[in-house]
Amino acid sequence: MIKHRFFIGVTLLEVIILSIFFFYSLASVQTRSRDEMPAKRQLVKLLELTDLAIWTEARYTRHPSQADLFTPFQEFPSSLEHFPAGSIIAPLKSAESTTMIFGR
Amino acid sequence: MIRHLKILEYALSSLVRRKFKNLSIIVVYTLTISVLASILFLTHSLKLEASNILLEAPDVIVQKISAGRHDLIPAEYITKIRDIPGVGTAKPRYWGYYYDALTHSNYTLLGSDSNLTGLSLLKGSMPSDSGQCAIGKGVSDVRLTGIGREMILVDSKNTGVVFTIVGVFSSESSLLTNDLVILEKEDLIKFFGLKAGSATDIAVKVHNENEVQTVAGKIKQLLPDTRPITKSEIIRTYDTVFNWRSGMMLTIFSSALIAFCILAWDKATGISAEEKQEIGILKAIGWDTGDILVLKFWEGIVVSLTSFLLGIIAAFIHVFFLGATILAPVIKGWSVLFPDFRFVPYIDLYQIFVMGFLTIAPYIASTVIPSWKASVTDPENVMRG
Structure with missing residues:
Protein backbone atom coordinates (compact mmCIF):
# COMPACT_ATOMS: atom_id res chain seq x y z
CA MET A 1 0.00 0.00 0.00
CA GLU A 48 -2.84 58.84 -28.17
CA LEU A 49 -1.78 55.27 -28.95
CA THR A 50 -4.28 52.86 -30.47
CA ASP A 51 -2.42 49.57 -30.81
CA LEU A 52 0.07 47.22 -29.20
CA ALA A 53 3.56 47.14 -30.70
CA ILE A 54 3.65 43.37 -31.16
CA TRP A 55 3.97 42.80 -34.90
CA THR A 56 6.07 45.31 -36.82
CA GLU A 57 6.33 43.43 -40.09
CA ALA A 58 3.50 45.16 -41.96
CA ARG A 59 1.23 48.20 -41.57
CA TYR A 60 -1.85 46.18 -40.89
CA THR A 61 -0.14 43.95 -38.35
CA ARG A 62 1.45 46.89 -36.49
CA HIS A 63 -1.89 48.71 -36.23
CA PRO A 64 -4.62 46.07 -36.70
CA SER A 65 -7.29 48.47 -35.46
CA GLN A 66 -6.26 51.23 -37.87
CA ALA A 67 -5.66 49.13 -40.95
CA ASP A 68 -7.45 49.70 -44.24
CA LEU A 69 -10.75 47.90 -44.45
CA PHE A 70 -9.44 45.81 -47.30
CA THR A 71 -6.70 43.79 -45.67
CA PRO A 72 -6.49 40.03 -45.91
CA PHE A 73 -7.29 39.23 -42.30
CA GLN A 74 -10.10 41.76 -42.03
CA GLU A 75 -12.05 41.01 -45.16
CA PHE A 76 -11.79 37.29 -45.76
CA PRO A 77 -10.79 34.73 -43.17
CA SER A 78 -9.49 32.39 -45.86
CA SER A 79 -7.87 34.87 -48.22
CA LEU A 80 -4.19 34.35 -48.98
CA GLU A 81 -1.93 35.87 -46.38
CA HIS A 82 1.50 37.24 -47.02
CA PHE A 83 2.93 37.89 -43.59
CA PRO A 84 3.08 35.17 -40.94
CA ALA A 85 1.60 37.44 -38.28
CA GLY A 86 -1.40 38.05 -40.50
CA SER A 87 -2.28 34.39 -40.27
CA ILE A 88 -2.26 34.64 -36.51
CA ILE A 89 -4.72 37.52 -36.48
CA ALA A 90 -8.38 36.58 -36.83
CA PRO A 91 -10.79 38.48 -39.10
CA LEU A 92 -12.63 41.33 -37.45
CA LYS A 93 -16.21 40.92 -36.39
CA SER A 94 -18.60 42.76 -38.64
CA ALA A 95 -20.03 46.00 -37.26
CA GLU A 96 -22.85 45.39 -34.80
CA SER A 97 -25.23 47.80 -36.44
CA THR A 98 -24.89 49.00 -39.99
CA THR A 99 -27.07 51.57 -41.67
CA MET A 100 -26.93 51.90 -45.41
CA ILE A 101 -28.38 54.99 -47.06
CA PHE A 102 -29.24 54.80 -50.73
CA GLY A 103 -29.35 58.00 -52.76
CA ARG A 104 -29.65 59.02 -56.37
CA MET B 1 -13.17 3.67 0.18
CA ILE B 2 -10.69 0.94 1.17
CA ARG B 3 -11.82 -1.06 -1.89
CA HIS B 4 -11.04 1.90 -4.16
CA LEU B 5 -7.66 2.44 -2.51
CA LYS B 6 -6.80 -1.22 -3.05
CA ILE B 7 -7.90 -1.08 -6.67
CA LEU B 8 -5.86 2.13 -7.08
CA GLU B 9 -2.86 0.32 -5.62
CA TYR B 10 -3.35 -2.50 -8.13
CA ALA B 11 -3.87 0.02 -10.97
CA LEU B 12 -0.56 1.71 -10.09
CA SER B 13 1.23 -1.64 -9.97
CA SER B 14 -0.26 -2.49 -13.35
CA LEU B 15 0.91 0.85 -14.78
CA VAL B 16 4.40 0.38 -13.32
CA ARG B 17 4.59 -3.05 -14.99
CA ARG B 18 4.27 -1.28 -18.37
CA LYS B 19 6.25 1.71 -17.23
CA PHE B 20 7.91 2.70 -20.52
CA LYS B 21 4.64 2.67 -22.46
CA ASN B 22 2.78 4.61 -19.76
CA LEU B 23 5.63 7.01 -19.20
CA SER B 24 5.70 7.86 -22.90
CA ILE B 25 1.91 8.41 -22.84
CA ILE B 26 2.32 10.74 -19.83
CA VAL B 27 5.10 12.67 -21.61
CA VAL B 28 3.05 13.12 -24.82
CA TYR B 29 -0.12 13.91 -22.88
CA THR B 30 1.73 16.47 -20.70
CA LEU B 31 3.26 18.11 -23.76
CA THR B 32 -0.13 18.37 -25.47
CA ILE B 33 -1.74 19.88 -22.39
CA SER B 34 1.13 22.31 -21.89
CA VAL B 35 0.89 23.53 -25.51
CA LEU B 36 -2.89 23.97 -25.23
CA ALA B 37 -2.63 25.69 -21.85
CA SER B 38 0.27 27.90 -22.98
CA ILE B 39 -1.83 29.26 -25.84
CA LEU B 40 -4.82 29.78 -23.59
CA PHE B 41 -2.72 31.58 -20.93
CA LEU B 42 -0.88 33.69 -23.50
CA THR B 43 -3.91 34.80 -25.51
CA HIS B 44 -6.02 35.42 -22.41
CA SER B 45 -3.24 37.50 -20.85
CA LEU B 46 -2.66 39.56 -24.00
CA LYS B 47 -6.39 40.05 -24.52
CA LEU B 48 -6.96 41.36 -20.98
CA GLU B 49 -3.79 43.46 -21.05
CA ALA B 50 -4.87 45.07 -24.33
CA SER B 51 -8.39 45.79 -23.14
CA ASN B 52 -7.08 47.25 -19.86
CA ILE B 53 -4.37 49.43 -21.41
CA LEU B 54 -6.34 50.64 -24.42
CA LEU B 55 -9.13 51.97 -22.21
CA GLU B 56 -7.32 55.31 -22.44
CA ALA B 57 -7.10 55.26 -26.25
CA PRO B 58 -8.82 58.15 -28.06
CA ASP B 59 -12.63 57.81 -28.14
CA VAL B 60 -12.73 58.10 -31.92
CA ILE B 61 -9.97 58.10 -34.53
CA VAL B 62 -11.04 59.67 -37.80
CA GLN B 63 -9.21 58.57 -40.94
CA LYS B 64 -9.71 59.90 -44.43
CA ILE B 65 -10.34 57.19 -46.95
CA SER B 66 -9.34 57.82 -50.54
CA ALA B 67 -9.79 55.14 -53.22
CA GLY B 68 -10.41 52.61 -50.47
CA ARG B 69 -7.16 53.41 -48.70
CA HIS B 70 -6.11 55.45 -45.71
CA ASP B 71 -5.09 58.95 -46.82
CA LEU B 72 -3.89 62.14 -45.15
CA ILE B 73 -6.76 64.07 -43.61
CA PRO B 74 -7.21 67.83 -44.26
CA ALA B 75 -6.91 70.01 -41.15
CA GLU B 76 -10.22 71.77 -41.92
CA TYR B 77 -12.03 68.55 -41.00
CA ILE B 78 -11.00 69.22 -37.39
CA THR B 79 -13.15 72.36 -37.22
CA LYS B 80 -16.12 70.51 -38.68
CA ILE B 81 -15.72 67.68 -36.15
CA ARG B 82 -15.33 70.12 -33.23
CA ASP B 83 -18.69 71.67 -34.18
CA ILE B 84 -20.50 68.37 -33.64
CA PRO B 85 -22.39 68.53 -30.30
CA GLY B 86 -20.82 66.29 -27.66
CA VAL B 87 -17.29 66.48 -29.06
CA GLY B 88 -14.74 67.60 -26.45
CA THR B 89 -11.52 67.90 -28.37
CA ALA B 90 -10.40 67.00 -31.87
CA LYS B 91 -6.64 66.96 -32.40
CA PRO B 92 -4.58 66.00 -35.43
CA ARG B 93 -2.24 63.02 -35.05
CA TYR B 94 0.98 62.91 -37.02
CA TRP B 95 2.57 59.52 -37.43
CA GLY B 96 3.90 57.15 -40.05
CA TYR B 97 6.14 54.18 -40.71
CA TYR B 98 9.85 54.13 -41.39
CA TYR B 99 11.81 51.21 -42.80
CA ASP B 100 15.32 51.18 -41.44
CA ALA B 101 17.48 49.54 -44.11
CA LEU B 102 20.39 49.36 -41.67
CA THR B 103 18.65 46.96 -39.30
CA HIS B 104 15.90 45.74 -41.68
CA SER B 105 13.29 46.79 -39.17
CA ASN B 106 10.18 48.96 -39.28
CA TYR B 107 9.73 51.82 -36.85
CA THR B 108 6.61 53.78 -36.07
CA LEU B 109 7.40 57.50 -36.08
CA LEU B 110 5.10 59.62 -34.00
CA GLY B 111 4.95 63.40 -33.73
CA SER B 112 4.30 64.76 -30.26
CA ASP B 113 3.71 68.12 -28.65
CA SER B 114 6.86 69.56 -27.18
CA ASN B 115 5.20 70.18 -23.82
CA LEU B 116 4.64 66.51 -22.91
CA THR B 117 6.11 65.78 -19.48
CA GLY B 118 5.70 63.36 -16.62
CA LEU B 119 5.76 60.06 -18.51
CA SER B 120 6.83 57.65 -15.80
CA LEU B 121 7.82 54.86 -18.20
CA LEU B 122 10.31 57.08 -20.02
CA LYS B 123 13.96 57.35 -19.00
CA GLY B 124 15.12 60.81 -19.95
CA SER B 125 12.67 63.21 -21.52
CA MET B 126 10.39 63.68 -24.49
CA PRO B 127 11.72 65.71 -27.44
CA SER B 128 11.20 69.36 -26.57
CA ASP B 129 13.13 70.87 -29.41
CA SER B 130 13.83 70.31 -33.06
CA GLY B 131 16.41 67.58 -33.75
CA GLN B 132 15.55 65.51 -30.68
CA CYS B 133 13.85 62.15 -30.36
CA ALA B 134 12.71 59.58 -27.80
CA ILE B 135 12.86 55.93 -28.77
CA GLY B 136 11.41 52.60 -27.69
CA LYS B 137 13.48 49.87 -26.04
CA GLY B 138 13.39 47.77 -29.21
CA VAL B 139 14.81 50.59 -31.35
CA SER B 140 17.44 51.34 -28.74
CA ASP B 141 18.51 47.66 -28.65
CA VAL B 142 18.53 47.09 -32.40
CA ARG B 143 20.49 50.32 -33.07
CA LEU B 144 22.77 49.75 -30.05
CA THR B 145 22.18 53.28 -28.93
CA GLY B 146 20.84 55.25 -25.98
CA ILE B 147 20.29 58.61 -24.33
CA GLY B 148 22.70 61.32 -25.43
CA ARG B 149 23.69 59.55 -28.63
CA GLU B 150 22.66 60.37 -32.17
CA MET B 151 20.44 58.51 -34.58
CA ILE B 152 20.40 59.12 -38.32
CA LEU B 153 17.15 58.54 -40.20
CA VAL B 154 16.66 59.08 -43.93
CA ASP B 155 13.82 61.48 -44.71
CA SER B 156 11.42 61.67 -47.66
CA LYS B 157 13.99 63.64 -49.69
CA ASN B 158 16.52 60.83 -49.16
CA THR B 159 18.60 63.02 -46.88
CA GLY B 160 20.04 61.69 -43.65
CA VAL B 161 18.67 63.62 -40.67
CA VAL B 162 20.49 63.51 -37.33
CA PHE B 163 18.38 63.28 -34.19
CA THR B 164 19.71 63.37 -30.64
CA ILE B 165 18.16 60.73 -28.40
CA VAL B 166 16.83 62.42 -25.28
CA GLY B 167 14.68 59.58 -23.92
CA VAL B 168 14.31 55.80 -24.04
CA PHE B 169 11.09 54.06 -23.02
CA SER B 170 11.54 51.45 -20.31
CA SER B 171 11.14 47.74 -21.03
CA GLU B 172 7.91 47.65 -18.96
CA SER B 173 6.27 49.67 -21.72
CA SER B 174 7.65 47.58 -24.60
CA LEU B 175 4.25 46.19 -25.47
CA LEU B 176 3.26 49.75 -26.42
CA THR B 177 6.47 51.53 -27.33
CA ASN B 178 8.95 48.93 -28.58
CA ASP B 179 9.21 50.30 -32.14
CA LEU B 180 8.32 53.93 -31.44
CA VAL B 181 10.46 56.89 -32.43
CA ILE B 182 8.93 60.07 -31.05
CA LEU B 183 9.85 63.26 -32.84
CA GLU B 184 8.80 66.82 -32.27
CA LYS B 185 5.63 67.41 -34.33
CA GLU B 186 7.19 69.92 -36.75
CA ASP B 187 10.19 67.63 -37.22
CA LEU B 188 7.92 64.76 -38.19
CA ILE B 189 5.94 66.85 -40.68
CA LYS B 190 9.20 67.97 -42.26
CA PHE B 191 10.71 64.47 -42.14
CA PHE B 192 7.83 62.81 -43.97
CA GLY B 193 7.22 65.85 -46.20
CA LEU B 194 3.54 65.95 -45.19
CA LYS B 195 1.42 68.46 -47.09
CA ALA B 196 0.79 71.68 -45.17
CA GLY B 197 -2.59 71.61 -43.45
CA SER B 198 -2.89 67.85 -43.39
CA ALA B 199 -2.46 65.20 -40.70
CA THR B 200 -2.33 61.40 -40.56
CA ASP B 201 -5.65 61.20 -38.75
CA ILE B 202 -7.69 62.98 -36.09
CA ALA B 203 -8.12 61.90 -32.46
CA VAL B 204 -11.51 62.87 -31.06
CA LYS B 205 -12.49 63.04 -27.40
CA VAL B 206 -16.19 62.75 -26.66
CA HIS B 207 -17.59 64.20 -23.41
CA ASN B 208 -20.08 61.41 -22.74
CA GLU B 209 -18.87 57.91 -23.52
CA ASN B 210 -22.43 56.79 -24.26
CA GLU B 211 -22.47 59.22 -27.18
CA VAL B 212 -19.32 57.91 -28.88
CA GLN B 213 -21.23 55.77 -31.35
CA THR B 214 -23.60 58.65 -32.18
CA VAL B 215 -20.70 61.06 -32.68
CA ALA B 216 -18.97 58.51 -34.94
CA GLY B 217 -22.17 58.22 -36.96
CA LYS B 218 -22.43 61.99 -37.25
CA ILE B 219 -18.81 62.28 -38.39
CA LYS B 220 -19.46 59.68 -41.08
CA GLN B 221 -22.59 61.57 -42.15
CA LEU B 222 -20.89 64.96 -42.18
CA LEU B 223 -17.67 63.76 -43.78
CA PRO B 224 -18.57 60.78 -45.97
CA ASP B 225 -15.00 60.22 -47.13
CA THR B 226 -13.84 59.45 -43.59
CA ARG B 227 -13.77 56.32 -41.48
CA PRO B 228 -14.35 56.88 -37.76
CA ILE B 229 -12.87 54.10 -35.60
CA THR B 230 -14.29 54.06 -32.09
CA LYS B 231 -12.45 52.96 -28.96
CA SER B 232 -14.75 49.96 -28.58
CA GLU B 233 -13.77 48.86 -32.09
CA ILE B 234 -10.09 49.17 -31.18
CA ILE B 235 -10.58 47.04 -28.06
CA ARG B 236 -12.77 44.60 -30.00
CA THR B 237 -9.97 44.18 -32.54
CA TYR B 238 -7.68 42.76 -29.84
CA ASP B 239 -10.49 40.68 -28.47
CA THR B 240 -10.80 39.16 -31.93
CA VAL B 241 -7.07 38.85 -32.56
CA PHE B 242 -6.65 36.66 -29.52
CA ASN B 243 -9.94 34.80 -29.48
CA TRP B 244 -10.35 31.11 -30.17
CA ARG B 245 -11.10 31.71 -33.86
CA SER B 246 -7.79 33.47 -34.39
CA GLY B 247 -5.14 31.81 -36.53
CA MET B 248 -2.87 31.20 -33.57
CA MET B 249 -5.56 29.25 -31.79
CA LEU B 250 -6.65 27.46 -34.92
CA THR B 251 -3.18 26.40 -36.02
CA ILE B 252 -1.34 25.49 -32.85
CA PHE B 253 -4.37 24.70 -30.73
CA SER B 254 -5.90 22.43 -33.33
CA SER B 255 -2.63 20.59 -34.01
CA ALA B 256 -2.22 19.94 -30.30
CA LEU B 257 -5.84 18.85 -30.08
CA ILE B 258 -5.42 16.51 -33.05
CA ALA B 259 -2.31 15.02 -31.41
CA PHE B 260 -4.38 14.42 -28.31
CA CYS B 261 -7.20 12.87 -30.35
CA ILE B 262 -4.72 10.47 -32.00
CA LEU B 263 -3.48 9.51 -28.53
CA ALA B 264 -7.02 8.92 -27.26
CA TRP B 265 -8.04 7.17 -30.48
CA ASP B 266 -5.08 4.82 -30.22
CA LYS B 267 -6.21 3.94 -26.71
CA ALA B 268 -9.86 3.60 -27.67
CA THR B 269 -9.43 1.42 -30.74
CA GLY B 270 -7.96 -1.48 -28.89
CA ILE B 271 -6.03 -2.75 -25.94
CA SER B 272 -2.97 -4.90 -26.21
CA ALA B 273 -3.11 -8.72 -26.02
CA GLU B 274 -1.22 -8.47 -22.74
CA GLU B 275 -3.88 -6.20 -21.25
CA LYS B 276 -6.65 -8.48 -22.52
CA GLN B 277 -4.95 -11.44 -20.93
CA GLU B 278 -4.66 -9.54 -17.65
CA ILE B 279 -8.40 -8.80 -17.73
CA GLY B 280 -9.11 -12.48 -18.44
CA ILE B 281 -6.96 -13.61 -15.52
CA LEU B 282 -8.61 -11.09 -13.19
CA LYS B 283 -12.05 -12.32 -14.25
CA ALA B 284 -10.94 -15.95 -13.79
CA ILE B 285 -9.75 -15.32 -10.22
CA GLY B 286 -13.06 -13.75 -9.26
CA TRP B 287 -13.05 -10.04 -10.23
CA ASP B 288 -16.36 -8.97 -11.70
CA THR B 289 -16.87 -6.58 -14.63
CA GLY B 290 -17.53 -3.66 -12.26
CA ASP B 291 -14.17 -4.14 -10.50
CA ILE B 292 -12.34 -4.19 -13.84
CA LEU B 293 -14.08 -1.02 -14.95
CA VAL B 294 -13.12 0.67 -11.66
CA LEU B 295 -9.54 -0.54 -12.17
CA LYS B 296 -9.40 0.92 -15.68
CA PHE B 297 -11.06 4.11 -14.45
CA TRP B 298 -8.29 4.54 -11.88
CA GLU B 299 -5.61 3.76 -14.48
CA GLY B 300 -7.12 6.49 -16.68
CA ILE B 301 -7.30 8.92 -13.77
CA VAL B 302 -3.67 8.32 -12.76
CA VAL B 303 -2.33 8.94 -16.27
CA SER B 304 -4.63 11.80 -17.27
CA LEU B 305 -4.72 13.69 -13.96
CA THR B 306 -0.94 13.51 -13.55
CA SER B 307 -0.38 14.64 -17.15
CA PHE B 308 -3.01 17.38 -16.91
CA LEU B 309 -1.60 18.87 -13.70
CA LEU B 310 2.00 18.62 -14.95
CA GLY B 311 0.96 20.18 -18.27
CA ILE B 312 -0.73 23.14 -16.58
CA ILE B 313 2.29 23.69 -14.30
CA ALA B 314 4.65 23.54 -17.31
CA ALA B 315 2.45 25.98 -19.26
CA PHE B 316 2.33 28.43 -16.36
CA ILE B 317 6.12 28.36 -15.98
CA HIS B 318 6.59 28.65 -19.77
CA VAL B 319 4.27 31.61 -20.26
CA PHE B 320 4.56 33.61 -17.05
CA PHE B 321 8.10 32.87 -15.85
CA LEU B 322 9.94 32.23 -19.13
CA GLY B 323 7.99 34.72 -21.28
CA ALA B 324 6.63 32.04 -23.66
CA THR B 325 10.07 31.45 -25.16
CA ILE B 326 8.90 28.45 -27.19
CA LEU B 327 5.75 30.08 -28.58
CA ALA B 328 7.31 33.52 -29.14
CA PRO B 329 8.96 32.66 -32.49
CA VAL B 330 5.57 31.49 -33.77
CA ILE B 331 3.91 34.75 -32.80
CA LYS B 332 6.88 36.82 -33.92
CA GLY B 333 6.50 36.08 -37.64
CA TRP B 334 8.88 38.28 -39.63
CA SER B 335 9.01 41.10 -37.15
CA VAL B 336 12.58 42.23 -36.50
CA LEU B 337 11.52 44.36 -33.56
CA PHE B 338 9.57 42.23 -31.18
CA PRO B 339 8.89 43.12 -27.56
CA ASP B 340 10.16 40.99 -24.69
CA PHE B 341 6.95 39.70 -23.28
CA ARG B 342 6.26 40.10 -19.60
CA PHE B 343 2.84 38.54 -19.49
CA VAL B 344 0.57 39.53 -16.65
CA PRO B 345 -0.61 36.20 -15.16
CA TYR B 346 -4.33 36.60 -15.72
CA ILE B 347 -5.77 33.15 -15.04
CA ASP B 348 -9.24 32.13 -16.09
CA LEU B 349 -10.25 29.15 -13.91
CA TYR B 350 -13.19 28.47 -16.23
CA GLN B 351 -10.79 27.87 -19.13
CA ILE B 352 -8.72 25.45 -17.03
CA PHE B 353 -11.78 23.49 -15.91
CA VAL B 354 -13.12 23.30 -19.47
CA MET B 355 -9.73 22.08 -20.70
CA GLY B 356 -9.60 19.55 -17.87
CA PHE B 357 -13.04 18.26 -18.75
CA LEU B 358 -12.28 18.11 -22.48
CA THR B 359 -9.05 16.16 -22.02
CA ILE B 360 -9.45 14.03 -18.87
CA ALA B 361 -12.97 12.75 -19.61
CA PRO B 362 -12.26 11.50 -23.19
CA TYR B 363 -9.04 9.84 -22.04
CA ILE B 364 -10.78 7.99 -19.22
CA ALA B 365 -13.58 6.98 -21.61
CA SER B 366 -11.04 5.71 -24.12
CA THR B 367 -9.39 3.65 -21.36
CA VAL B 368 -12.57 2.22 -19.87
CA ILE B 369 -14.62 1.41 -23.01
CA PRO B 370 -12.21 -1.08 -24.69
CA SER B 371 -11.64 -2.74 -21.31
CA TRP B 372 -15.37 -3.03 -20.80
CA LYS B 373 -15.60 -4.81 -24.17
CA ALA B 374 -12.86 -7.22 -23.08
CA SER B 375 -14.27 -7.73 -19.59
CA VAL B 376 -17.73 -8.80 -20.76
CA THR B 377 -16.19 -11.53 -22.97
CA ASP B 378 -15.69 -15.04 -21.60
CA PRO B 379 -12.40 -15.11 -19.59
CA GLU B 380 -11.21 -18.27 -21.31
CA ASN B 381 -11.61 -16.72 -24.77
CA VAL B 382 -9.93 -13.52 -23.62
CA MET B 383 -6.93 -15.42 -22.16
CA ARG B 384 -6.59 -17.54 -25.29
CA GLY B 385 -6.64 -14.30 -27.34
Missing part, protein backbone atom coordinates in the same frame (compact mmCIF):
# COMPACT_ATOMS: atom_id res chain seq x y z
CA ILE A 2 2.85 2.38 -0.73
CA LYS A 3 2.19 3.22 -4.37
CA HIS A 4 -1.21 4.80 -3.86
CA ARG A 5 0.14 6.96 -1.05
CA PHE A 6 2.92 8.08 -3.33
CA PHE A 7 0.42 8.88 -6.12
CA ILE A 8 -1.90 10.81 -3.77
CA GLY A 9 1.14 12.64 -2.38
CA VAL A 10 2.41 13.61 -5.84
CA THR A 11 -1.08 14.71 -6.95
CA LEU A 12 -1.49 16.79 -3.79
CA LEU A 13 1.91 18.35 -4.40
CA GLU A 14 0.89 19.27 -7.96
CA VAL A 15 -2.36 20.77 -6.69
CA ILE A 16 -0.45 22.75 -4.06
CA ILE A 17 2.00 24.06 -6.70
CA LEU A 18 -0.95 25.07 -8.91
CA SER A 19 -2.67 26.77 -5.97
CA ILE A 20 0.54 28.68 -5.22
CA PHE A 21 0.69 29.73 -8.91
CA PHE A 22 -2.96 30.78 -8.77
CA PHE A 23 -2.50 32.94 -5.67
CA TYR A 24 0.76 34.28 -7.12
CA SER A 25 -1.15 35.27 -10.27
CA LEU A 26 -3.84 37.02 -8.22
CA ALA A 27 -1.20 38.94 -6.26
CA SER A 28 0.82 39.69 -9.37
CA VAL A 29 -2.20 40.99 -11.30
CA GLN A 30 -3.06 43.20 -8.33
CA THR A 31 0.49 44.53 -7.95
CA ARG A 32 0.98 45.20 -11.65
CA SER A 33 -2.47 46.77 -11.96
CA ARG A 34 -1.49 49.11 -9.14
CA ASP A 35 2.10 49.82 -10.14
CA GLU A 36 2.30 49.55 -13.94
CA MET A 37 -1.18 49.95 -15.34
CA PRO A 38 -1.61 53.68 -14.52
CA ALA A 39 1.76 54.42 -16.15
CA LYS A 40 0.85 52.43 -19.27
CA ARG A 41 -2.56 54.08 -19.48
CA GLN A 42 -0.90 57.46 -19.09
CA LEU A 43 1.34 56.58 -22.03
CA VAL A 44 -1.65 55.57 -24.16
CA LYS A 45 -3.52 58.72 -23.19
CA LEU A 46 -0.72 61.23 -23.71
CA LEU A 47 0.67 59.71 -26.91
